[in-house]
Each structure stands twice: as C-alpha cells, then as structure tokens.
Amino acid sequence: MVGIDQVLEKLSTVIDPDLKKDIVSMGMIKDLELNDGNLKFTLELTTPACPFNVEIEDDVRKVIGELSDLKSFDMNVTAKVMEGRSLDDDTGMATVKNIIGVASGKGGVGKSTVSLNLALALQQTGAKVGLLDADIYGPSIPLMLGMKDGYMEVEDNKLQPAESNGLKVVSFGFFAEQAHQAAIYRGPIISGILKQFLVDTNWSDLDYLIVDLPPGTGDIPLTLAQTIPITGILVVTTPQDVASNVAVKAIGMFEKLNVPIIGVVENMSHFVCPGANEKHYIFGKGGGKKISEQFNMPFLGEIPLNSGIMSGSDLGKPIMITNPDSPSAVAFKTAAKNIAAQCSILAAKLQQEMETEKSSEESTAEASTSN
Numbered sequence: 001m002v003g004i005d006q007v008l009e010k011l012s013t014v015i016d017p018d019l020k021k022d023i024v025s026m027g028m029i030k031d032l033e034l035n036d037g038n039l040k041f042t043l044e045l046t047t048p049a050c051p052f053n054v055e056i057e058d059d060v061r062k063v064i065g066e067l068s069d070l071k072s073f074d075m076n077v078t079a080k081v082m083e084g085r086s087l088d089d090d091t092g093m094a095t096v097k098n099i100i101g102v103a104s105g106k107g108g109v110g111k112s113t114v115s116l117n118l119a120l121a122l123q124q125t126g127a128k129v130g131l132l133d134a135d136i137y138g139p140s141i142p143l144m145l146g147m148k149d150g151y152m153e154v155e156d157n158k159l160q161p162a163e164s165n166g167l168k169v170v171s172f173g174f175f176a177e178q179a180h181q182a183a184i185y186r187g188p189i190i191s192g193i194l195k196q197f198l199v200d201t202n203w204s205d206l207d208y209l210i211v212d213l214p215p216g217t218g219d220i221p222l223t224l225a226q227t228i229p230i231t232g233i234l235v236v237t238t239p240q241d242v243a244s245n246v247a248v249k250a251i252g253m254f255e256k257l258n259v260p261i262i263g264v265v266e267n268m269s270h271f272v273c274p275g276a277n278e279k280h281y282i283f284g285k286g287g288g289k290k291i292s293e294q295f296n297m298p299f300l301g302e303i304p305l306n307s308g309i310m311s312g313s314d315l316g317k318p319i320m321i322t323n324p325d326s327p328s329a330v331a332f333k334t335a336a337k338n339i340a341a342q343c344s345i346l347a348a349k350l351q352q353e354m355e356t357e358k359s360s361e362e363s364t365a366e367a368s369t370s371n
C-alpha cells in the first residue's frame with residue numbers, strides 16, 4: 001500500500017514555476033492525511049492571483065495519478081498570500097502583507113488609472129486589497145471611483161478607510177479643504193500626512209496595499225521608502241516616457257534606497273481599432289521592455305490606449321468593474337497576476353534571508369555559550 005513518503009516524494013517533483021522551488025519544501029502542502037489508501041490534502045498557493053495556479057494544480061493531479069494503490073484522492077485548493085515585507089516592524093502595519101508603491105517619472109502616464117485597475121484586478125482574484133492615494137498634490141482616485149463626496153471616519157484615534165468595490169480606500173482627496181491647499185505644504189508636513197495615512201489607518205488584514213505615489217522623486221516617494229519596509233516599487237511608463245528618460249531618474253532613486261523594484265508596466269502601449277485585431281504602436285514599440293532590460297527588472301504587462309479606460313475613470317466607473325472581460329481589463333488582470341507572482345518571489349527571498357540570518361545568529365549564540 002502507498003505510504004506518506006511516496007506521496008511526498010511525488011509531490012516534491014512539482015515545481016512552482018515562479019519560485020523555482022518544489023511545492024513540498026515551499027510548505028504548500030497542508031493537512032495531509034492518508035488512511036487505508038484514501039489521500040487527502042490542501043494545496044495552499046502563494047497568492048490567489050498566481051498566473052500558474054492552474055498549471056500547478058494540474059501537475060499535482062498528474063503526479064498523484066501516477067501513484068498505484070490509491071483508493072481515493074481529495075484535494076482542497078486555497079491560497080494564502082505570502083508576506084512580502086518584514087512584519088516585525090513596530091510601525092503598526094503588521095496586518096498588511098505586501099505594500100506596493102506605484103511610481104512614475106512624470107505625471108499623466110496613467111499611474112493612478114493603472115494603480116486603481118490593478119488593485120481591482122487583484123481584489124477580483126479574492127485577495128484583500130487596499131488603495132492609498134498618496135498623490136497629495138493631485139488626488140484623483142476619489143473621482144475615478146465615483147467617491148467625490150467620500151470621507152473617512154476616525155475611531156479610536158485611527159482613520160477608517162472608505163470602501164468601494166471591495167477595496168479599502170484612503171485619499172487626501174477626502175479632505176477637500178486641505179486638498180486645495182496641498183500645493184503650499186512643505187516637505188515635513190507632507191511626510192507627516194503620508195505617515196499618518198500609512199500607520200494611523202485601520203487597514204485591518206490586507207494581502208496587498210497599493211500606494212499611488214505622486215510622479216517623480218519628491219518627498220512622498222522618499223518618505224514611503226524610508227518609513228516602513230515595503231515589498232517594492234512598480235514603475236508605470238508610457239512609450240514616450242521611456243524615450244524621454246524621465247522614468248530612469250525615479251528608478252535610480254529607489255535603487256539607491258535599496259527598495260526592490262517589482263517591475264515595469266507599460267501604459268498606453270498600443271491602440272487597437274474597434275472591430276480589428278491589429279495593434280498599432282502609435283508612440284513606438286518596446287520602450288517598456290527596453291527599460292526593464294536596462295535595469296534588469298521584470299516586464300509585467302502592456303495596457304492598451306483605450307477610450308473605455310479613460311471614460312471609465314472620468315465617470316467614476318473603472319473598466320475593471322464595468323467591462324471586466326474587455327481586452328483592456330484582461331490586460332490589467334494579466335499584469336496583476338504577474339505583479340502578485342513577483343511579490344511571491346520577493347517574499348520567498350525575504351523568508352530565505354530571514355532564515356539565514358536566524359541560523360547565523362543561533363550559531364553565534366552557540367559559539368559564545370560554548371566559549
């Protein structure tokens with residue numbers, strides 16, 4: 001009769017294509033029971049948005065199918081998002097597993113549009129997602145979500161995020177009076193506001209917090225990078241943006257601060273005439289890819305130039321909600337899955353680093369007690 005060792009041996013031949021590790025050593029097999037040839041376990045994937053979820057599940061079924069003497073097989077598939085940042089900081093954000101800053105070199109590249117639709121795409125996979133509109137000088141998320149009159153309550157000295165389409169949303173735009181004056185605020189005030197939005201907000205449990213940063217390399221991106229450990233930065237470019245090299249400056253700043261770059265999403269990448277299939281690269285082709293190669297970072301997706309994306313934002317009805325099966329929404333879903341996969345990769349790296357650190361601390365402690 002088949003034993004647990006044989007089951008684990010078979011399962012350890014299944015490799016997660018992103019993490020390049022087998023699913024047993026990654027701890028993805030839980031609650032394994034084998035009774036009299038009846039096998040049962042849970043496959044716990046690293047994110048509900050993993051682009052390879054179906055492939056991994058199929059591989060598991062295939063290798064289990066190769067075992068003889070099994071009477072029955074029952075697999076429960078779940079996902080638990082990995083912690084892509086160190087959670088033992090004392091900043092009070094320990095319930096947020098991943099923080100993703102969305103940056104761009106200059107304004108108008110569609111950074112807020114991309115932040116919002118990616119947040120919705122992640123949320124639609126079943127992940128718990130928050131969106132922090134940190135573009136203090138031009139907060140556009142409330143308008144894009146149809147929340148012009150939105151506001152946040154304060155309870156027990158903590159801001160309560162507003163809710164929209166399953167997202168937890170915080171924006172400076174909810175403070176209408178102050179938002180008008182934002183242009184006159186200086187560095188320390190601006191940094192203080194961002195810190196409050198991050199730390200003094202009751203985010204509750206979140207898998208991903210998307211932070212829509214102002215363009216460029218000002219106080220807010222700097223404060224985000226220096227205040228709390230974050231998973232990394234997502235760079236939004238357009239083909240023209242790449243040509244003018246402005247994104248390069250922003251990437252350089254985060255690299256200097258040792259903040260991981262998750263990758264690049266190219267917005268307004270091409271245009272498809274209604275009713276046709278051919279892609280027209282109006283602003284040039286391959287710019288986002290070129291920049292990702294130049295900085296050795298993953299290229300995570302191309303979002304088309306589409307009037308539906310624009311009108312959705314203007315009307316407060318994002319395309320991910322109104323037309324989730326459209327090619328534009330599918331492009332956001334693909335990019336969101338690639339981003340989730342990169343977060344899992346960064347989380348696995350972090351886990352490895354923490355384990356190495358812990359074991360070297362333990363061996364130092366052992367050495368000092370034996371001396």
Ligand code: ADP
Pocket residue numbers: 104106107108109110111112113114140267268303304305306307309310311313314
């Ligand atoms: P940013 O945050 O970089 O300043 P926004 O997200 O506010 O840019 O977008 C600027 C304008 O471009 C908005 O009117 C928005 O609707 C439009 N826009 C953004 N992305 C697209 C796209 N892929 N297709 C069409 N219009 C877009």
